[in-house]
Amino acid sequence: xxxxxxxxxxKNFGALEAxxxxxxxxxxxxxxxxxxxxxxxxxxxxxxxxxxxxxDGGSVLFEDHQITGLPTHKICRMGLVKTSQIVKPxxxxxxxxxxxxxxxxxxxxxxxxxRREAMELLNLVGLSExxxxxxxxxxxxxxxxxxxxxxxxxxxxxxxxxxxxxGLTPVEIDAAxxxxxxxxxxxxxxxxxxxxxxxxxxxxxxxxxxxxxxKIAEGxxxxxxxxxxxxKAFLGDExx
Amino acid sequence: xxxxxxGRGLIIGLIVAVVLAIMPLFTMGYYVNLLxxxxxxxxxxxxxxxxxxxxxxxxxxxxVYTGVGSYVSGILLVRLGFPLPVCTLAAGLAAxxxxxxxGWPTLRLRGAYFAIATxxxxxxxxxxxxxxxxxxxxxxxxxxxxRLSDIDYYWVYLGLAGLVVGLTWWIEHHxxxxxxxxxxxxxxxxxxxxxxxxxxxxxxxxxTAFFIGILGSLEANRLGYFKPEDxxxxxxxxxxxxxxxxxGMGTVLSPVIGASILQIIxxxxxxxxxxxxxxxxxxIIVVVIMFLPRGLVGALSKIFARSSRPKQGVI
Amino acid sequence: MLFLQALTxxxxxxxxxxxxxxxxxxxxxxxxxxxxxxxxxxxxxxxITYWLFEIAKLDPFLSLPFSLAGLFALGYLLQRFIINxxxxxxxxxxxxxxxxxxxxxxxxxxxAWTADPRTVTTTYSGANFSVIGIIIPYIKLVTFFIAVGVVxxxxxxxxxxxxxxxxxxxxxxxxxxxxxxxxxxxxxxxxLGIGAAxxxxxxxxxxxFRHIEPGMGLPYTITAFCVVVxxxxxxxxxxxxxxxxLGVIGSLSTIFLTSGWSMAVTFFLLFMMLIFRPAGIxxxxxxx
Numbered sequence: 001x002x003x004x005x006x007x008x009x010x011k012n013f014g015a016l017e018a019x020x021x022x023x024x025x026x027x028x029x030x031x032x033x034x035x036x037x038x039x040x041x042x043x044x045x046x047x048x049x050x051x052x053x054x055x056d057g058g059s060v061l062f063e064d065h066q067i068t069g070l071p072t073h074k075i076c077r078m079g080l081v082k083t084s085q086i087v088k089p090x091x092x093x094x095x096x097x098x099x100x101x102x103x104x105x106x107x108x109x110x111x112x113x114x115r116r117e118a119m120e121l122l123n124l125v126g127l128s129e130x131x132x133x134x135x136x137x138x139x140x141x142x143x144x145x146x147x148x149x150x151x152x153x154x155x156x157x158x159x160x161x162x163x164x165x166x167g168l169t170p171v172e173i174d175a176a177x178x179x180x181x182x183x184x185x186x187x188x189x190x191x192x193x194x195x196x197x198x199x200x201x202x203x204x205x206x207x208x209x210x211x212x213x214x215k216i217a218e219g220x221x222x223x224x225x226x227x228x229x230x231x232k233a234f235l236g237d238e239x240x
Numbered sequence: 241x242x243x244x245x246x247g248r249g250l251i252i253g254l255i256v257a258v259v260l261a262i263m264p265l266f267t268m269g270y271y272v273n274l275l276x277x278x279x280x281x282x283x284x285x286x287x288x289x290x291x292x293x294x295x296x297x298x299x300x301x302x303x304v305y306t307g308v309g310s311y312v313s314g315i316l317l318v319r320l321g322f323p324l325p326v327c328t329l330a331a332g333l334a335a336x337x338x339x340x341x342x343g344w345p346t347l348r349l350r351g352a353y354f355a356i357a358t359x360x361x362x363x364x365x366x367x368x369x370x371x372x373x374x375x376x377x378x379x380x381x382x383x384x385x386x387r388l389s390d391i392d393y394y395w396v397y398l399g400l401a402g403l404v405v406g407l408t409w410w411i412e413h414h415x416x417x418x419x420x421x422x423x424x425x426x427x428x429x430x431x432x433x434x435x436x437x438x439x440x441x442x443x444x445x446x447x448t449a450f451f452i453g454i455l456g457s458l459e460a461n462r463l464g465y466f467k468p469e470d471x472x473x474x475x476x477x478x479x480x481x482x483x484x485x486x487x488g489m490g491t492v493l494s495p496v497i498g499a500s501i502l503q504i505i506x507x508x509x510x511x512x513x514x515x516x517x518x519x520x521x522x523x524i525i526v527v528v529i530m531f532l533p534r535g536l537v538g539a540l541s542k543i544f545a546r547s548s549r550p551k552q553g554v555i
Numbered sequence: 556m557l558f559l560q561a562l563t564x565x566x567x568x569x570x571x572x573x574x575x576x577x578x579x580x581x582x583x584x585x586x587x588x589x590x591x592x593x594x595x596x597x598x599x600x601x602x603i604t605y606w607l608f609e610i611a612k613l614d615p616f617l618s619l620p621f622s623l624a625g626l627f628a629l630g631y632l633l634q635r636f637i638i639n640x641x642x643x644x645x646x647x648x649x650x651x652x653x654x655x656x657x658x659x660x661x662x663x664x665x666x667a668w669t670a671d672p673r674t675v676t677t678t679y680s681g682a683n684f685s686v687i688g689i690i691i692p693y694i695k696l697v698t699f700f701i702a703v704g705v706v707x708x709x710x711x712x713x714x715x716x717x718x719x720x721x722x723x724x725x726x727x728x729x730x731x732x733x734x735x736x737x738x739x740x741x742x743x744x745x746x747l748g749i750g751a752a753x754x755x756x757x758x759x760x761x762x763x764f765r766h767i768e769p770g771m772g773l774p775y776t777i778t779a780f781c782v783v784v785x786x787x788x789x790x791x792x793x794x795x796x797x798x799x800x801l802g803v804i805g806s807l808s809t810i811f812l813t814s815g816w817s818m819a820v821t822f823f824l825l826f827m828m829l830i831f832r833p834a835g836i837x838x839x840x841x842x843x
């Protein structure tokens with residue numbers, strides 16, 4: 001059984017067709033990469049999947065349940081969660097508190113179990129030392145790991161990662177990829193949106209390419225890098 | 241950051257509470273009266289603070305629940321002769337019911353809509369009270385003859401103030417409080433991690449409305465006579481707002497500090513100087529927001545830490 | 556007949572509603588400011604006209620430029636030196652700030668002018684004409700046309716002038732507007748100035764057919780807000796639609812209910828809109 005099936009998603013903003021007939025499937029425990037130039041609709045797609053935007057057409061099935069039109073928090077509790085491109089921790093709360101909210105509300109844990117789980121997750125992502133610092137005071141790279149820990153706290157089956165590695169140094173990227181692999185080994189499916197080609201291609205088992213809101217190609221990473229359409233979309237006609 | 245165990249603060253608080261509780265046995269008159277009024281405002285401001293200070297959703301119509309509370313309990317007492325506790329409870333429940341009905345659609349939208357809807361509701365129900373003379377005696381005013389003794393009000397208000405403050409403390413340190421803080425910071429992100437933002441806001445609103453209704457019912461009783469414009473008065477809301485602001489919105493003690501200080505000032509100034517007082521308050525609010533939007537007893541910083549901005553649009 | 560008279564009254568009233576609500580909508584649409592002191596701007600415009608009439612015997616219609624200019628200056632200065640400071644803060648800051656401004660303006664006015672109700676009665680105040688039995692006061696008719704004209708001009712200005720386009724650009728994307736060389740702080744100040752000016756203008760009209768007093772502001776602020784919700788927050792033509800709707804429904808309801816229920820009717824309308832169509836009748840309101 002597919003974990004997530006997106007079928008013919010449409011989303012318009014006035015006259016702008018941000019997403020047009022986008023369809024794909026995700027199997028449990030797999031890693032899907034989504035690539036595409038800026039403005040191709042990747043963030044919009046994540047927002048539609050998690051219920052932040054209402055789609056104008058098509059449907060989303062999560063474990064065979066219709067989730068189109070459900071409120072975001074319900075979708076989260078069912079097991080589909082995303083991280084944001086612009087990282088926004090709850091700055092008033094400490095690092096640990098940011099994470100344990102996920103456990104409290106996303107997983108319905110009690111205060112102490114949620115705290116314990118949060119500390120474990122902070123350990124996993126390497127933020128244990130700053131657990132009790134105000135989350136507004138940590139670096140951007142740390143904030144991205146915090147986003148990830150917060151998402152993990154909700155007990156997800158899929159995490160949608162929206163440019164979680166943007167702005168990281170090559171060393172940090174390698175560490176981030178390692179972390180993602182570890183998470184995936186626990187059985188959590190990932191959908192990775194990134195600009196950093198090597199990162200996406202290196203970790204994904206399957207890739208889809210968006211351009212101007214449409215899916216223009218899909219396949220294994222090797223297949224994609226050789227696809228004419230993809231090259232044209234990214235680099236222009238001269239390189240085809 | 242948040243110490244779950246009350247520790248020293250609670251011990252100090254308990255000592256203060258005991259002192260306050262036994263005070264009227266030794267002295268009556270002016271100070272007890274002043275304290276009674278202060279406790280009443282701690283209760284009211286505490287409710288406003290719990291809803292608005294923690295969620296960031298400003299309510300300009302809170303007085304509607306003192307009005308509803310006063311009239312529901314007043315009518316039940318005078319026309320149906322129910323005992324006071326029943327009337328007061330009914331008042332609280334009526335307020336809660338209205339809060340749920342009004343809050344349900346408005347808390348789904350951005351804060352501006354909630355602010356205006358509550359504001360308009362207060363004016364609307366004030367008019368209903370004025371027009372529905374068969375029930376409310378309209379502009380003539382309702383007289384409530386049954387009354388507790390002064391010392392009873394002192395203790396009841398002390399108890400309610402303590403209850404509201406205690407409840408705020410409890411909420412802040414348990415699950416609901418974290419949900420509130422998350423909503424205040426970034427509602428979308430809160431939903432992303434599973435917070436049912438609508439229900440968290442609605443529950444808080446309903447809870448605070450309940451207490452405001454109860455306080456309104458008791459105060460109507462204490463005063464003995466009131467008209468619609470007294471109990472649905474925008475100035476009640478204004479006082480709740482400025483008391484919460486002055487103590488620093490969004491902390492447990494802010495209503496205690498704000499209500500105490502401002503009520504004492506008001507008492508000292510006397511009724512003729514209300515307008516001057518309000519001008520000065522207004523100027524202080526403006527100046528503080530201009531230069532220290534993150535100031536005011538440190539707590540406002542928690543509200544302004546929010547990084548999201550309103551979306552503007554096409555004209 | 557009663558129906559047609561009420562309908563006419565409602566339409567005429569709707570024009571005024573549209574006028575003072577469009578300023579509110581403009582402020583919200585461009586700067587995200589919910590102006591709790593809006594009613595005070597109406598009050599000040601009304602008093603400017605009143606005092607010019609009392610002291611200089613100036614005809615209310617001739618006093619319009621003064622209230623326009625006066626309120627423009629007030630709005631501009633308020634935004635430039637005060638409200639601009641919270642432009643980057645979350646909306647709660649502007650509510651509290653404009654609330655503080657409301658307290659200051661309303662109470663200074665109360666101290667200066669006392670709470671006595673006042674109005675402007677000219678020789679032509681009662682003059683009217685009738686059409687098929689419907690009485691139409693000249694003042695209200697002229698007011699209506701000026702009001703609609705001003706709102707229409709505002710809309711035209713926003714869409715066809717350089718300043719207007721700059722305002723729209725700033726409304727849509729402040730950072731981008733800045734990068735394009737638009738002085739955002741200045742635009743905000745001008746916008747609030749314009750919004751305050753037309754609101755003050757409405758106040759000048761109000762004093763000709765109603766009693767005014769310094770504490771009158773809040774119900775007007777509520778009404779403006781309701782009109783704008785009905786028509787769509789941030790959408791200027793919506794102010795006309797919202798104003799007419801509220802005016803007509805309010806007026807028609809007086810056939811069955813006394814005017815004492817007007818706020819209850821307003822609230823009920825508002826409430827229905829918020830449940831079923833928060834983006835307003837036109838569907839163009841900013842909702843989120």
